[in-house]
Amino acid sequence: xxxxxxxxxxxxxxxxxxxxxxxxxxxxxxxxxxxxxxxxxxxxxxxxxxxxxxxxxxxxxxxxxxxxxxxxxxxxxxxxxxxxxxxxxxxxxxxxxxxxxxxxxxxxxxxxxxxxxxxxxxxxxxxxxxxxxxxxxxxxxxxxxxxxxxxxxxxxxxxxxxxxxxxxxxxxxxxxxxxxxxxxxxxxxxxxxxxxxxxxxxxxxxxxxxxxxxxxxxxxxxxxxxxxxxxxxxxxxxxxxxxxxxxxxxxxxxxxxxxxxxxxxxxxxxxxxxxxxxxxxxxxxxxxxxxxxxxxxxxxxxxxxxxxxxxxxxxxxxxxxxxxxxxxxxxxxxxxxxxxxxxxxxxxxxxxxxxxxxxxxxxxxxxxxxxxxxxxxxxxxxxxxxxxxxxxxxxxxxxxxxxxxxxxxxxxxxxxxxxxxxxxxxxxxxxxxxxxxxxxxxxxxxxxxxxxxxxxxxxxxxxxxxxxxxxxxxxxxxxxxxxxxx
Numbered sequence: 001x002x003x004x005x006x007x008x009x010x011x012x013x014x015x016x017x018x019x020x021x022x023x024x025x026x027x028x029x030x031x032x033x034x035x036x037x038x039x040x041x042x043x044x045x046x047x048x049x050x051x052x053x054x055x056x057x058x059x060x061x062x063x064x065x066x067x068x069x070x071x072x073x074x075x076x077x078x079x080x081x082x083x084x085x086x087x088x089x090x091x092x093x094x095x096x097x098x099x100x101x102x103x104x105x106x107x108x109x110x111x112x113x114x115x116x117x118x119x120x121x122x123x124x125x126x127x128x129x130x131x132x133x134x135x136x137x138x139x140x141x142x143x144x145x146x147x148x149x150x151x152x153x154x155x156x157x158x159x160x161x162x163x164x165x166x167x168x169x170x171x172x173x174x175x176x177x178x179x180x181x182x183x184x185x186x187x188x189x190x191x192x193x194x195x196x197x198x199x200x201x202x203x204x205x206x207x208x209x210x211x212x213x214x215x216x217x218x219x220x221x222x223x224x225x226x227x228x229x230x231x232x233x234x235x236x237x238x239x240x241x242x243x244x245x246x247x248x249x250x251x252x253x254x255x256x257x258x259x260x261x262x263x264x265x266x267x268x269x270x271x272x273x274x275x276x277x278x279x280x281x282x283x284x285x286x287x288x289x290x291x292x293x294x295x296x297x298x299x300x301x302x303x304x305x306x307x308x309x310x311x312x313x314x315x316x317x318x319x320x321x322x323x324x325x326x327x328x329x330x331x332x333x334x335x336x337x338x339x340x341x342x343x344x345x346x347x348x349x350x351x352x353x354x355x356x357x358x359x360x361x362x363x364x365x366x367x368x369x370x371x372x373x374x375x376x377x378x379x380x381x382x383x384x385x386x387x388x389x390x391x392x393x394x395x396x397x398x399x400x401x402x403x404x405x406x407x408x409x410x411x412x413x414x415x416x417x418x419x420x421x422x423x424x425x426x427x428x429x430x431x432x433x434x435x436x437x438x439x440x441x442x443x444x445x446x447x448x449x450x451x452x453x454x455x456x457x458x459x460x461x462x463x464x465x466x467x468x469x470x471x472x473x474x475x476x477x478x479x480x481x482x483x484x485x486x
Contacts (some may be wrong), residue, residue, distance in 0.1 A: 023368075060366070129167045187428055200482070435472075439468045
């Protein structure tokens with residue numbers, strides 16, 4: 001099981017402060033975080049640090065110990081989650097720069113008729129989105145969306161929404177993305193089980209909020225086929241797949257992105273997909289062995305070791321170095337530089353995730369989380385629905401899916417201690433579903449999508465924001481159905 005054991009409360013006998021004081025501490029701490037991010041535009045890392053200190057002091061922690069729990073939680077979280085995020089960044093960087101992602105896109109689009117393009121884009125996003133951070137996936141796929149929309153002469157919403165739905169669902173529901181990893185760590189859930197259930201939830205969620213929803217959205221927001229991507233013409237963005245002025249008869253013509261692979265061999269489709277799916281296969285195999293009770297057998301011991309998240313991602317990273325490095329003609333020095341460059345984009349993510357772990361630990365050690373969780377239990381709200389509501393409210397307020405996941409996981413951690421492994425995994429997914437609800441003007445993703453598609457603010461609300469809300473609600477419904485039967 002992948003999780004750090006929740007540290008004991010600062011006072012074993014229970015919270016030192018009264019219940020009203022603890023509730024007030026939680027509300028003010030969250031208000032400080034939200035206010036600093038929304039109104040003062042402060043970086044979430046600093047906002048989480050300050051919010052944790054305010055919460056601890058109001059909850060009765062002495063000034064000298066105000067940041068003790070925060071520091072402990074930050075260290076524990078980075079130790080447990082940070083390494084996995086770093087390994088995932090290496091895999092994603094190699095996948096993109098080697099042309100492996102292009103190969104997956106080209107192969108799928110090349111065999112897709114026009115009427116099935118929305119489904120193909122959802123599939124591409126679903127596969128590529130497993131190891132890639134959301135923003136990286138957007139930057140990778142949206143130019144492809146625009147090229148395909150131009151060649152097929154269709155509304156870019158028709159092919160763009162399915163791609164965005166696939167990326168967003170994976171971002172909120174499936175490890176090794178930072179949000180799900182952090183929630184798994186905070187709630188003591190099993191990573192392999194959460195991964196399997198996350199994929200199970202993501203499939204119908206993407207179908208409904210992607211290809212099916214895209215059809216009415218194209219009627220509500222009519223966009224002409226694009227002539228450029230952020231000011232770059234299709235001719236400039238075209239690749240070896242075909243001339244930008246081609247006949248438009250095949251989606252695969254020019255479907256890939258410009259990349260720095262001149263002079264290098266492009267990896268095959270099979271190898272590219274294997275790199276993406278290898279950690280998933282290893283972690284799911286470990287979960288199956290544990291469910292079957294075969295961990296004491298010879299093969300069970302091996303699979304349990306190979307499926308440990310750190311080992312699975314490390315093996316995949318080493319395999320990617322060969323498949324996307326030496327096998328395609330890169331030198332060792334080039335590979336070293338490429339790996340080094342993969343860490344810069346995740347520095348901010350690691351700081352936010354670590355600070356979120358510190359805030360979570362402050363909630364736990366002060367007794368605030370226990371009090372709020374007891375209130376939720378007494379109110380008769382199921383943990384799954386409560387987790388979704390808390391995450392959705394924080395998401396709407398801050399615009400950050402990661403902050404929403406962190407806060408909700410910290411609040412729900414005491415309730416998760418009494419859940420069986422399946423319910424704990426579903427709670428992670430419920431929180432993840434809530435964390436992507438209603439992206440609007442305080443979310444960087446809102447503006448990223450707006451600019452790429454060349455839409456107005458109103459059109460972005462009618463497409464992107466609506467899609468995120470539908471995705472969040474559908475994922476919650478699927479989680480609740482699974483929770484009722486398993």
